[in-house]
Amino acid sequence: MPDSEIIREIEVFDATPREVSLERRERRFKKLLRHAKANSPFLARLYRDVDPEDFSLSQLPIQERAIMEPHFQEWVTDPAIRMEEAKAFLANPENMANPFLGKYSLLTTSGTSGLPLIMVRDHLHRRVHGALRQKRLLGHIPPELLRPDRNRIAAILLQNSPSANFISFTRLKRLFPENLENILGLSTIEPIPELVRKLNEFQPATLCGYSSLLGVLALEKMHGRLEIAPSLILSTAEQLTKTALSALSKAFSDCTVLNDYCAAEAGEIAMSCRCGKLHVNEDWIILEPVDEEDRPVTSMEISDSVLVSDLSNFVQPVIRYRLDDRIQPMSKPCRCGSKRQLITVHGREADVVIFENILLPSVVFTSLMNELPGVLSYQFAQTRRNRLEFRAVYPDETDRTAFFNALSEKVGQILRGNGCSQVEFIASDTLPKSSSRGGKLKSVISEIWQSFEEEVS
Ligand SMILES: [Zn+2]
Incomplete structure (x- = not known):
C-alpha cells in the first residue's frame, strides 16, 4: 500500500460512507488474521478453530500479556527474529x-504496568x-512548534530506555544536529524542583511528557514556581486523564494541549481533535472496552479493561490484546464533525x-x-502517611539484599530531591497485591490515597 494511499484514506475517512470504511477494515482484519x-506458530495454535474468512470478533481468544510474553519467539511471524538477539540489540x-535486522522497529513498553x-x-x-x-494529531497545529530550528522543545522522558517516546526524541536530535541547544531532554526521575528549575531556564515553546508528570507541573505553574508559557503541550504514553487535562488548561492559558493515547503494543490508538476530545483511529485500530466478564460495555459505561487490535502490524500481530485501561465510550457526537468513536480515558x-x-x-x-533489572514483578505501596513499601517477586538468582540496597539508594535520592526527607522506604515481605477491582496488579499504589482531583479543582 503506497504512502499516498494511506494518507489519502486517513484524510477522507470522515467523508467516507461508514459501510465503505467498515468493509475496508474487515478486509484488513482478515488479511492480518x-x-x-x-x-506465527503461537497464533496458529490459538486460532486453530478460527476461519479467517468467516469469523466474528468475539470468537477470537483474548491475548493476555502474561500468556503472550513467554511466547515472544513464536508470537512473531518472522523466524529471523530471535529473543536473545532482540534483547542484546535493545541493551546497546x-x-x-536504528532498525533491527535492517527493517524493524524494536521497542519496549514503559513498564508502568509491570516489567517492559x-x-x-x-x-x-x-x-x-x-x-x-x-494528519490527525499534529495536522491542526503550526508545524514550526515541532521544529527545533524554529522553537525550543523540551521532553520529559524515560532516559535511555527503548520506549517509543525516547526513540522519537533520539530521531529528532539526529534530524536537527545543528539545533541541539533548542532540544532539552529531562528525565522522569529528576526531582520536581529540578525539573521546574531547568524548564524555567530553558523556556520551551513545546513541552512533551507523561500525563501524571504534566499534571504535577500544572500544579507547579498554579503555585507560581513554574514560570513557562509554552504554546503546545503534548501528552503521550500514559493516558491524559480528564483531571490532568483540566489542570493543564487552567494553568497554561493560550496553550494547545494535545493528547495522544498510545501504547507500545498497538501504537496510536486515539488522538485529540480540534475540540480536545479523543477519537479512536478506527480505520486501523479496533478498540473494545469490556467489563470484568469481558462483555462489551455500553455507551457511557466505564470499562474494566480494553481489548485492542492493530491492523497494521504483521510482524507481531496484536489482536484483542488486553490493556488495563479504563475507557468510557461517549455517545454524543463531537463538534469537530468526526464520526470516529469518541472516548474518555479514565485514570x-x-x-x-x-x-x-x-x-x-x-x-x-x-x-x-x-x-534496575532483577525482579519478576513489583509494587511500590504507600502504606502510611510517611512510609513507602517495596513488594516484589524475585527470581532465585537475584541477590535480594544487594538489589534492595541499590534500589533504596535511588529511591532515597528521589525522595530527598523532592523534599520528602521524612519518608521511610522499606522492603516488605508482602507480595505485590492485586487491586480488589478487576484483580489487576498496579506498580504504584497508595493505600491511603487522597484525591488528586481535590487539589486541582
Ligand atoms: Zn472531535
Missing part, C-alpha cells in the same frame, strides 16, 4: 532508533501510525502518591525499575 495463522544504547515487554513493529505499522500522527487507581503534601507521579518510581 490469515498472515498470523500462517506465520548505540542501537536506539519487547515489541516489534514493521514497515506498514510505521507508515500508518506516522501518517495518523501527522488508573493512583497516578500519584502524596508525601508531606508533595505529589510524586507513579512514573518516577516505575522508570527506576527499567534501570
Whole structure:
C-alpha cells in the first residue's frame, strides 16, 4: 500500500460512507488474521478453530500479556527474529532508533504496568501510525512548534530506555544536529524542583511528557514556581486523564494541549481533535472496552479493561490484546464533525502518591525499575502517611539484599530531591497485591490515597 494511499484514506475517512470504511477494515482484519495463522506458530495454535474468512470478533481468544510474553519467539511471524538477539540489540544504547535486522522497529513498553515487554513493529505499522500522527494529531497545529530550528522543545522522558517516546526524541536530535541547544531532554526521575528549575531556564515553546508528570507541573505553574508559557503541550504514553487535562488548561492559558493515547503494543490508538476530545483511529485500530466478564460495555459505561487490535502490524500481530485501561465510550457526537468513536480515558487507581503534601507521579518510581533489572514483578505501596513499601517477586538468582540496597539508594535520592526527607522506604515481605477491582496488579499504589482531583479543582 503506497504512502499516498494511506494518507489519502486517513484524510477522507470522515467523508467516507461508514459501510465503505467498515468493509475496508474487515478486509484488513482478515488479511492480518490469515498472515498470523500462517506465520506465527503461537497464533496458529490459538486460532486453530478460527476461519479467517468467516469469523466474528468475539470468537477470537483474548491475548493476555502474561500468556503472550513467554511466547515472544513464536508470537512473531518472522523466524529471523530471535529473543536473545532482540534483547542484546535493545541493551546497546548505540542501537536506539536504528532498525533491527535492517527493517524493524524494536521497542519496549514503559513498564508502568509491570516489567517492559519487547515489541516489534514493521514497515506498514510505521507508515500508518506516522501518517495518523501527522494528519490527525499534529495536522491542526503550526508545524514550526515541532521544529527545533524554529522553537525550543523540551521532553520529559524515560532516559535511555527503548520506549517509543525516547526513540522519537533520539530521531529528532539526529534530524536537527545543528539545533541541539533548542532540544532539552529531562528525565522522569529528576526531582520536581529540578525539573521546574531547568524548564524555567530553558523556556520551551513545546513541552512533551507523561500525563501524571504534566499534571504535577500544572500544579507547579498554579503555585507560581513554574514560570513557562509554552504554546503546545503534548501528552503521550500514559493516558491524559480528564483531571490532568483540566489542570493543564487552567494553568497554561493560550496553550494547545494535545493528547495522544498510545501504547507500545498497538501504537496510536486515539488522538485529540480540534475540540480536545479523543477519537479512536478506527480505520486501523479496533478498540473494545469490556467489563470484568469481558462483555462489551455500553455507551457511557466505564470499562474494566480494553481489548485492542492493530491492523497494521504483521510482524507481531496484536489482536484483542488486553490493556488495563479504563475507557468510557461517549455517545454524543463531537463538534469537530468526526464520526470516529469518541472516548474518555479514565485514570488508573493512583497516578500519584502524596508525601508531606508533595505529589510524586507513579512514573518516577516505575522508570527506576527499567534501570534496575532483577525482579519478576513489583509494587511500590504507600502504606502510611510517611512510609513507602517495596513488594516484589524475585527470581532465585537475584541477590535480594544487594538489589534492595541499590534500589533504596535511588529511591532515597528521589525522595530527598523532592523534599520528602521524612519518608521511610522499606522492603516488605508482602507480595505485590492485586487491586480488589478487576484483580489487576498496579506498580504504584497508595493505600491511603487522597484525591488528586481535590487539589486541582
Ligand atoms: Zn472531535
